Amino acid sequence: MAELQDRFKEIIDSFPNKHVLVLGDVMLDHYIYSDARKLSREAPVIVADLQGEEFRPGGAANLATMIRRLGSKVFLASVVGKDLESEILLKALEKEGVNTSLILQSPDRTTCVKNRIYVNKQQYLRLDKENPKPLDPSIMENMLQKIKDYINEIDILILSDHDKGTLNGTLIAEVIKQSRESGKLVVGRPKLQHFLDFVSVNSLLSTLKEASEALGMSVLNDSSLRNLGFNMLSRFESDAIYLWNKETSYLFEKGMITYIQLLNFSLPLEKVGVRDLLAAVYSLSLAGSATNLEAALLASLSQVVISYNHNSMLSDILSHTNLRKAIEEKTENLVYNTIKVK
Incomplete structure (x- = not known):
């Protein structure tokens, strides 16, 4: 394992030299914190005292922030409204060092906001403000040119993709074509609406649940899991399909499947940003000349950083230093098995 640990360090040490373009749905995450005081006389609800609030980049903007925290230069392409929420989001991104010159503002769109309301440190309610309508053709052309x-x-x-309207089949196909013709790697992280449009990406990343739903293939056992993964590998014409659930992650490559067990610690997979963490580390590893397997192992290993501070936002915990720490402490605990399939 010492050799693998050294290889992982070599890969992540290349991150600061990488340049990444993230294209997708951005949103503003609004956190509202309160302490419960009593039950209301008006209705059977809690009356709480406001303790504070904060705004953070969400969606593809959170992914871009994580990539920046790992030391890479990142360009973020998206469309937002011309409103107060977009100004807050753009300022937050610029503070993180994310290049926002490819983010277009349109008065016809509403910036997506997720309002998460916490009472006594527990999430009590989430209110979403969004209008996920398709992109105007002129905006899409402007985006493609940029x-x-x-x-x-x-x-x-x-x-x-978060199914909020930035991506559509035409835009997805065009940017993949542009990138592949320019010799650039492409990683896709689809949502349900345009899942099947992510053809010809180098690697496709998804939860097992969403992949199963998008392709209409139930996963009941290992045989049906393999059918799903290899069907996706062929259908998307990709080099690798990386799927995961709460227990295991799965890497499908031509003629083989690798099962990667999650490490033995309490992992809150529902924690905000876990999918972005996996996408960031997997993608940067590929850019750093990692094999698909090395990228998948590093992505799985990166979840260890969550255990360093369960009470903090994941984007605050993530850093090149903490990822290196996870490699040094947990590489020897990695359990994975590659099986060749005819």
Whole structure:
């Protein structure tokens, strides 16, 4: 395992030299914190005292923030409204060092906001403000031109879809074509609406649940799991399909499947940002000349950073230093098994 640990360190030490373009749905995460005081006389609800609030980049913006925290330069492409929420989001991204010159503002769109309300440190309610309508054709053309202008500056493109309207079949196909023709790596992280449009990405990342739902293939046992994974590998014409659930992650490559067991610690997979963490580390590893297997192992290993501070936001815990610490402490605990399939 010492050799593997050294290899992992070599890969993550290449992160600061990488340039990444993230294209997808951005949103503003609004956290409202309160302490319960009594039950209301007006209705059977809690009356709470406001203790504070904060705004953070969400969706593809959170992914871009994580990539920046790992030391890479990142360009973020998306569309937001011309409103107060977009101004707050853009300022937060610029503070993180994310290049926002590819984010377009449109008065016809509403910036997506997720309002998470906490009472006594527990999430009590989430209120979403969004209008996920399709992109105006003129905005899409503007977006494609901007991406074309930047494509030679990057090492890898990540498509991060949240079904909020930024991505559509035409845009997805065009940017994948542009990137592949320019010799750039492409990683796709689809949501349900446009899942089947992510054809020809180098690697496709998804939860097992969403992949099963998108392809209409139930996973009841190992045989049906393999059918799903290899069907996706062929259908998306990809080099690798990386799927995960709460117990295991699965890497499908031509003629083989690798089962990667999660490490033995309490892992809150529902924690905000876990999917972005996996996508960030997997993608940067690929850009750093990792094999698909090395990228998947590093992505699985990166979840260890959550255990360093369960009470903090994941984007605050993530850093090159903490990822290196996870490699040093937990590489020897990695359990994985690659099986060749005819």
